[in-house]
Amino acid sequence: xxxxxxxxxxxxxxxxxxxxxxxxxxxxxxxxxxxxxxxxxxxxxxxxxxxxxxxxxxxxxxxxxxxxxxxxxxxxxxxxxxxxxxxxxxxxxxxxxxxxxxxxxxxxxxxxxxxxxxxxxxxxxxxxxxxxxxxxxxxxxxxxxxxxxxxxxxxxxxxxxxxxxxxxxxxxxxxxxxxxxxxxxxxxxxxxxxxxxxxxxxxxxxxxxxxxxxxxxxxxxxxxxxxxxxxxxxxxxxxxxxxxxxxxxxxxxxxxxxxxxxxxxxxxxxxxxxxxxxxxxxxxxxxxxxxxxxxxxxxxxxxxxxxx
Amino acid sequence: xxxxxxxxxxxxxxxxxxxxxxxxxxxxxxxxxxxxxxxxxxxxxxxxxxxxxxxxxxxxxxxxxxxxxxxxxxxxxxxxxxxxxxxxxxxxxxxxxxxxxxxxxxxxxxxxxxxxxxxxxxxxxxxxxxxxxxxxxxxxxxxxxxxxxxxxxxxxxxxxxxxxxxxxxxxxxxxxx
Numbered sequence: 001x002x003x004x005x006x007x008x009x010x011x012x013x014x015x016x017x018x019x020x021x022x023x024x025x026x027x028x029x030x031x032x033x034x035x036x037x038x039x040x041x042x043x044x045x046x047x048x049x050x051x052x053x054x055x056x057x058x059x060x061x062x063x064x065x066x067x068x069x070x071x072x073x074x075x076x077x078x079x080x081x082x083x084x085x086x087x088x089x090x091x092x093x094x095x096x097x098x099x100x101x102x103x104x105x106x107x108x109x110x111x112x113x114x115x116x117x118x119x120x121x122x123x124x125x126x127x128x129x130x131x132x133x134x135x136x137x138x139x140x141x142x143x144x145x146x147x148x149x150x151x152x153x154x155x156x157x158x159x160x161x162x163x164x165x166x167x168x169x170x171x172x173x174x175x176x177x178x179x180x181x182x183x184x185x186x187x188x189x190x191x192x193x194x195x196x197x198x199x200x201x202x203x204x205x206x207x208x209x210x211x212x213x214x215x216x217x218x219x220x221x222x223x224x225x226x227x228x229x230x231x232x233x234x235x236x237x238x239x240x241x242x243x244x245x246x247x248x249x250x251x252x253x254x255x256x257x258x259x260x261x262x263x264x265x266x267x268x269x270x271x272x273x274x275x276x277x278x279x280x281x282x283x284x285x286x287x288x289x290x291x292x293x294x295x296x297x298x299x300x301x302x303x304x305x306x307x308x
Numbered sequence: 309x310x311x312x313x314x315x316x317x318x319x320x321x322x323x324x325x326x327x328x329x330x331x332x333x334x335x336x337x338x339x340x341x342x343x344x345x346x347x348x349x350x351x352x353x354x355x356x357x358x359x360x361x362x363x364x365x366x367x368x369x370x371x372x373x374x375x376x377x378x379x380x381x382x383x384x385x386x387x388x389x390x391x392x393x394x395x396x397x398x399x400x401x402x403x404x405x406x407x408x409x410x411x412x413x414x415x416x417x418x419x420x421x422x423x424x425x426x427x428x429x430x431x432x433x434x435x436x437x438x439x440x441x442x443x444x445x446x447x448x449x450x451x452x453x454x455x456x457x458x459x460x461x462x463x464x465x466x467x468x469x470x471x472x473x474x475x476x477x478x479x480x481x482x483x484x485x
Contacts, residue, residue, distance in 0.1 A: 111415070136429060158418055163326040164426050189326065224332035226325075275325055 001074045001086035007125060007175040010092040014062040018046070018074035018086055021055045025076075025085075036082070038073040065092050068124040093124030095177030099151070099170040102181045105279065106192040108221040113143075113160055113188050116152035117170050117181055127174040135161040143168065160188050189273070194281035195219035197229060197249070197269050202289040211257035212291065216269055216284070218249050225249075228274035231256070232283070233267045249274070261294040323430045324484040327423060331477045334419050337412060338470045341402065342463075344409055351463040364457060365450045366464040369394045369472050374479040381483060382436045385427050388476045389438075392424040395472065398465045401450060405462040 004015040022033050035058035037044040044060060051057030058074070067090075074086035097120025104115040115131055131153055133143035143155035160166065166188065170181040197216045205213035218227055227249025232241040233256075247254050249271050259265065268283040346352035369391030374384035396417050403413045431438045452458035 137432075157415065160422075161425065162419070162422050163330045164422075164429060187326070189329075224336050225329055273329075275322075275329065 001072060001088040003072065003088045003090060006089065007091045007093070008065055009176060010068065010094060010124065011064050011066055012092070014065045014072075014090055014092075016060045016062075016072055016088060018058045018060075019051055019055050020057075020076060020085065021053070023054065025078075034077045036075045036077070038075065040067075040070050044072075065090065068092055091125060093174070093176065094121070096123050096127050096129075096172035096174050096179040097121045098179045099129070099172055099181035102168070102170055102184055104168060104184065104186065104188075104191050106188045107154075108192055108195060111157040111160065111162070111188075112154040113168075113191075114152060114154045115143075115168060115170075119151045119172070120179075123172075123174055123176070125174040125176065127172050129170060129172045131155065132169050132171050133159060134167045136165055140167075162189050163187060189275075190278045192273065193279050194222050194225075194227075194271055194273070196281040196284040197271055199267060199269060199284055199287040202267060202287060204292045205255070208292075208294065209257065210259045210261065210291070211255055212259055212289065213253060213255045214267065214269075215253045217252065218271060219281075222249075222271065222273075222281075226274045227271040229269055229271040231267065231269045233265045235260070235263055235265055259291050261291055264288055264290040320430070320434070321484065323426070324480055327426055328477065328480050328484060330419070330423055330426070331473055331480065334416065334423065335470065335473045335477065337416050337419070338466055338473065341406070341409065341412060341416070342466045342470065344406060345459070345463050345466060348406070349459045349463070351459055354464075354467055357460055357463065360457070360460050361464055364452070364461050364464065366461055366468060367394050367398050367450075368468045371472060371475045371479075374475055379479070379482070381479075382431065382434075384479050385431050385436070386438070388479070389424045389427050391472050391476070392420045395465070395469045396420045396424075398450075398469070401452075401458065402462045402465055405458055 001016055001018050008014055016037075018035055018037070020033050020035060033056040035046065035048050035056060037046045037058065037060050039062070044062070046058040046060040048056060048058040060072075069089070069091050072088045072090055073084055075082045076085045077083070099117045099119055102115060102117040104113050106113050119129070128145075129151075130145050131143045132140050133155055134140040138161075141159060143159055144153035146153040155168075164187060165185050167183050167185050169183040172179050197218050200215040200217055202212055202214050205211065214231065216229075218225075229247040229249045231244040231247060231254065233244075234241045244254070244256055247269075266286050266288050268286045270281045270283045272278055272280045351357065369387070371384070371387050371391060372378055373380050373387050399413055399417050399420070403410060403417075406413060428438050450461060452461050
């Protein structure tokens with residue numbers, strides 16, 4: 001069976017032909033060859049006639065092929081039975097959709113750049129998807145190929161240029177065409193996902209005030225970065241967090257005031273690179289601290305109740 | 309534009325701040341390898357190995373144009389790039405010495421090449437003359453007469469690289485302020 005194209009745009013026409021050289025088929029020579037068609041299990045009418053070189057040919061046109069996949073069978077009648085003599089698999093779909101919502105994150109443990117995107121509508125056709133990247137003044141290369149139909153993959157460090165802008169985009173290709181996502185122009189470091197700091201100690205300093213001194217350590221993977229951090233805290237009764245912003249990461253200590261006495265607070269901290277306002281780290285593990293009690297103020301009223 | 313005029317150029321400033329951070333990262337990784345050499349071979353103090361150093365042919369990249377009165381930014385950039393290339397090659401000897409830490413050494417080589425190309429692109433953006441090195445032109449490894457000499461050689465390659473990075477860092481910081 002010969003088809004115009006095994007892959008066609010959905011809804012377009014499909015043409016096919018089935019050629020029988022009866023003298024090659026034992027038992028068919030004398031009888032009048034009768035060719036019929038079936039699309040999967042559905043009989044379809046073709047136009048049969050004599051073909052070149054003592055052959056019988058049946059031509060078929062499906063004006064609007066609306067299935068994403070089907071088998072076109074060619075049958076011949078032989079000894080009162082119907083015989084399958086040929087088949088063509090036809091697939092139909094669309095050119096790839098334009099991938100969108102491309103975003104990337106740099107993992108600081110292995111400096112791999114993981115990107116994810118939305119694939120867009122299904123094209124119904126085998127589609128190859130790759131993430132392309134191009135350093136400034138360097139040719140585009142395949143950064144990575146998503147596995148298992150996923151819409152994410154990781155560009156290894158050796159293909160990245162740190163501290164310099166790169167172009168990154170998704171390219172999807174099938175038989176009917178190619179589609180590219182928007183091109184991201186990013187410095188991988190600007191999308192670094194930092195590891196959270198670790199809160200070390202919390203103390204009431206200076207003593208007998210409503211202030212606390214808090215110390216922390218930045219993650220080793222961020223040690224070389226200038227960091228901007230923020231602290232949040234609340235009591236178990238609070239629903240909202242109080243937020244302290246613009247803390248210098250490498251200071252390692254900060255002082256906050258205005259705390260209630262004899263009250264338990266829950267503290268967390270997070271950081272990001274101050275150079276590029278990239279992603280915040282996750283919040284650190286929380287730490288609880290109960291502020292010290294304070295001697296009541298004011299004049300002590302003393303009284304003594306007696307019963308006559 | 310002469311480099312002096314660029315002190316106000318935001319992109320040049322971002323380049324400097326970014327690559328100061330990058331240099332700090334590389335210095336941290338070199339320090340980590342120095343700790344490995346110290347822990348593994350008990351080679352920790354330079355002053356204990358000065359005699360041996362004289363026998364070993366350990367590359368040391370010049371950076372005299374990056375400090376003091378002879379400071380010239382464009383020439384300094386070129387010296388930094390040349391030095392990064394030297395140490396990129398020398399690290400092959402460390403790779404051989406510490407197969408168990410190949411990933412860290414290879415990351416270091418990647419970062420050194422990346423920093424060098426960052427500087428090259430910035431020089432091109434500034435209209436400065438740059439040298440484009442053949443990518444895979446690797447210098448021959450120094451020949452060590454014994455495994456112990458190889459260890460000491462590895463120690464000095466890292467020590468020299470750390471000093472080189474410190475000087476390069478100060479030069480970039482000087483330009484950034």
